[in-house]
Amino acid sequence: MCGIFGVFSKKKINRENFDSALKLIRHRGPDNSGIYLDDFIILGHNRLSIIDLSKHGRQPMSDFDGNIWITFNGEIYNFKEIRSDLKRYYQFRSNTDTEVLIYAYKHYGLDFFKKINGMFAFAIWDREKNIFLLARDRFGKKPLYYTFQNGEFIFSSEIKAILPLLDRMPQINKTAFLQYLSFLSSLPPNTMFEGINKLQAGHYLIFDGKRIKIEEYYDILDNVQPYKIKNLNEALEEIESILIDSVRHRLIADVEVGSFLSGGIDSSLVSAIYSLQKDSPIHTFSIGYNDYKQYDELVYANSVVSHIGSVHHTKSASKEDFIDAIDDVIYHLDEPVNDSACIPTYLLSQLVMENNIKVILTGEGSDEGFLGYDFYFEMLRYYSLQNQLNEKEFLLSYFLNNFNLSKRWEYFKRSFGDLPIYRTIGENFTDRQKKLLLDEDVFKDLCDDMSCEFIEGHWRKFKNSELKEPSYWLSYIDFKIWIPEVLMMKVDKMTMAHSIESRAPFLDHRLVEIVFSIDCKLREGCQTKSLLKPIAEKFIPNEIAYRQKKGFSSPFMEWYYEHYGDKILKEWFDMNKELGWFNDEFLEFLYNEGSRGMFKQHVWSLIVFSKWMRIYGL
Numbered sequence: 001m002c003g004i005f006g007v008f009s010k011k012k013i014n015r016e017n018f019d020s021a022l023k024l025i026r027h028r029g030p031d032n033s034g035i036y037l038d039d040f041i042i043l044g045h046n047r048l049s050i051i052d053l054s055k056h057g058r059q060p061m062s063d064f065d066g067n068i069w070i071t072f073n074g075e076i077y078n079f080k081e082i083r084s085d086l087k088r089y090y091q092f093r094s095n096t097d098t099e100v101l102i103y104a105y106k107h108y109g110l111d112f113f114k115k116i117n118g119m120f121a122f123a124i125w126d127r128e129k130n131i132f133l134l135a136r137d138r139f140g141k142k143p144l145y146y147t148f149q150n151g152e153f154i155f156s157s158e159i160k161a162i163l164p165l166l167d168r169m170p171q172i173n174k175t176a177f178l179q180y181l182s183f184l185s186s187l188p189p190n191t192m193f194e195g196i197n198k199l200q201a202g203h204y205l206i207f208d209g210k211r212i213k214i215e216e217y218y219d220i221l222d223n224v225q226p227y228k229i230k231n232l233n234e235a236l237e238e239i240e241s242i243l244i245d246s247v248r249h250r251l252i253a254d255v256e257v258g259s260f261l262s263g264g265i266d267s268s269l270v271s272a273i274y275s276l277q278k279d280s281p282i283h284t285f286s287i288g289y290n291d292y293k294q295y296d297e298l299v300y301a302n303s304v305v306s307h308i309g310s311v312h313h314t315k316s317a318s319k320e321d322f323i324d325a326i327d328d329v330i331y332h333l334d335e336p337v338n339d340s341a342c343i344p345t346y347l348l349s350q351l352v353m354e355n356n357i358k359v360i361l362t363g364e365g366s367d368e369g370f371l372g373y374d375f376y377f378e379m380l381r382y383y384s385l386q387n388q389l390n391e392k393e394f395l396l397s398y399f400l401n402n403f404n405l406s407k408r409w410e411y412f413k414r415s416f417g418d419l420p421i422y423r424t425i426g427e428n429f430t431d432r433q434k435k436l437l438l439d440e441d442v443f444k445d446l447c448d449d450m451s452c453e454f455i456e457g458h459w460r461k462f463k464n465s466e467l468k469e470p471s472y473w474l475s476y477i478d479f480k481i482w483i484p485e486v487l488m489m490k491v492d493k494m495t496m497a498h499s500i501e502s503r504a505p506f507l508d509h510r511l512v513e514i515v516f517s518i519d520c521k522l523r524e525g526c527q528t529k530s531l532l533k534p535i536a537e538k539f540i541p542n543e544i545a546y547r548q549k550k551g552f553s554s555p556f557m558e559w560y561y562e563h564y565g566d567k568i569l570k571e572w573f574d575m576n577k578e579l580g581w582f583n584d585e586f587l588e589f590l591y592n593e594g595s596r597g598m599f600k601q602h603v604w605s606l607i608v609f610s611k612w613m614r615i616y617g618l
Contacts, residue, residue, distance in 0.1 A: 003028030004071040005044035005161050006123050008153040013042050021161045028157055028496045036060040036069055041125055045071045048499055050253050056094035063102050067127045072098045073157050074120030074142050077249035082115055113217045123155055132207040138218045138509050140201030140484020143492055147196045153207050159196055159334040170194045172618055181429040182451040184338040185485040192335035201484040220479055224516040226466040235518050240535045246508035247273045250361060258283040258357040263300025265536050265545055266363025270505055272539035274361060275308040283357055284310040287317055287348045292555035300544060307541055315351045319559040327615060332497040336612045338605040339486055340556040345494040353498040364487055365506035368478040369515045370529045372549055376474050379422045382411050383470040392416040419452050420459050422474050424482045428601045436586045469520040557600050575610045
């Protein structure tokens with residue numbers, strides 16, 4: 001896990017400015033920094049040493065001839081298998097996955113994406129072809145940003161390293177802001193900084209010195225065998241086998257590996273499988289809250305600890321911990337991400353660092369693949385209703401004339417049309433709510449169902465696929481938006497803020513593809529995670545395997561209102577004086593609703609955005 005950075009410019013590159021910018025992402029790799037200079041390019045790398053801790057693992061790294069250079073962030077979990085295939089053609093000088101990537105690209109060309117199993121964001125400089133190849137992994141576990149302005153092409157693991165090399169601070173991207181209100185984050189290629197882009201998961205970018213070409217190399221729908229598995233025992237056997245192998249591959253490291261343990265089924269199962277593959281006790285990490293016991297899950301985590309015999313580390317977070325961390329969290333996110341779980345993830349990662357653990361396993365990706373949200377099943381009821389309704393135009397007319405702010409009203413309204421009812425688990429402001437929040441003189445194109453434009457490509461591809469049932473759509477759109485742009489952005493930025501590498505066994509593409517190849521009736525079952533719970537009960541106590549999902553929640557709203565009170569609304573009004581984007585009356589409405597625990601996600605979106613503007617001087 002590392003930080004990557006690079007510049008292509010026909011002008012002379014200011015080395016001092018480059019070095020200063022590279023230091024801004026030193027937290028991603030404090031063990032070593034390296035730079036490679038060529039005629040028009042400079043590559044930078046901050047290394048977090050995980051595999052082959054020797055100097056031979058330092059980057060930027062090249063092939064034997066010095067024609068292919070790479071700066072790489074991530075891990076290739078099957079690099080030993082690929083190396084075994086390549087070693088008869090090439091002489092390896094290290095034991096790293098980085099060098100395997102170089103020769104896989106050299107040997108297979110762009111087909112090498114089909115060979116690699118891992119998480120990655122990398123840039124390859126091919127001197128013979130005079131091109132940059134940038135790529136982001138299948139499910140966006142690693143971020144990658146770029147810009148091409150005034151003849152200069154710049155890329156980085158984090159936006160904060162790009163900003164100092166620009167002629168001026170970018171303006172706020174209004175399209176990205178609308179996406180943020182809808183989906184908790186901007187969507188590729190947009191970022192909240194106008195002119196700075198992020199590469200979409202499962203895509204690569206080629207830059208030839210004049211133009212950028214972006215292509216998709218992976219999509220779930222192109223890699224599944226629809227309805228292949230119709231037998232329950234076969235499904236359970238396949239899932240268990242791949243999950244165990246996925247955990248095994250994610251233990252490959254020359255440093256200690258720990259595991260997050262919330263007390264829910266996902267992290268508990270990963271920790272339990274890991275503990276069976278290690279001769280000595282593993283290290284597990286949990287967070288709790290003394291002030292608000294309804295958010296505290298330590299009792300469940302401790303049950304798993306007793307079961308697997310781990311060396312357990314806990315942090316009891318206070319209001320002061322939370323308030324003190326907020327600005328650092330938003331700074332490390334680069335752009336607003338509306339997920340309050342960023343803060344406990346940040347605090348928990350700090351605990352991991354303090355215990356000298358460099359790699360941590362997480363449970364991310366299970367809910368989306370195995371239908372772990374109760375909300376999924378609520379959505380399926382709306383889809384069932386949509387298929388049964390007659391007189392949809394009449395019902396739609398009635399609803400439009402009897403508007404209210406509730407999400408339930410919105411979902412019923414969508415049931416009367418042909419557009420997707422579900423638009424990710426993280427959907428926040430509906431389009432009608434945005435019209436109340438925003439000044440229509442500034443955002444002139446606001447209209448009902450405008451958010452569908454942002455997911456139109458995904459919807460079209462799904463509609464043209466062989467997977468027809470709505471439950472597949474629920475998972476598919478979350479793998480396209482929620483996982484790469486919210487969930488994994490949170491995990492990457494919060495762990496890397498403390499120089500920790502996170503690994504997510506449930507996001508092994510082999511496991512995801514199998515889950516999407518299971519008949520929908522088996523996959524849906526009669527409860528959340530119906531295919532995972534029978535497997536989990538082999539490894540963890542039944543009380544954990546079958547407990548109701550709680551989510552990684554915290555008393556974020558209670559603490560924030562207790563600490564800031566009316567200053568929250570004042571900060572919003574001050575923000576609006578500067579931007580002129582908002583309706584003050586609706587801001588006040590949301591503030592008052594937040595004070596009584598309502599519209600939490602809406603309120604938090606404005607808190608994060610206003611703080612981000614201040615932190616980045618916008």
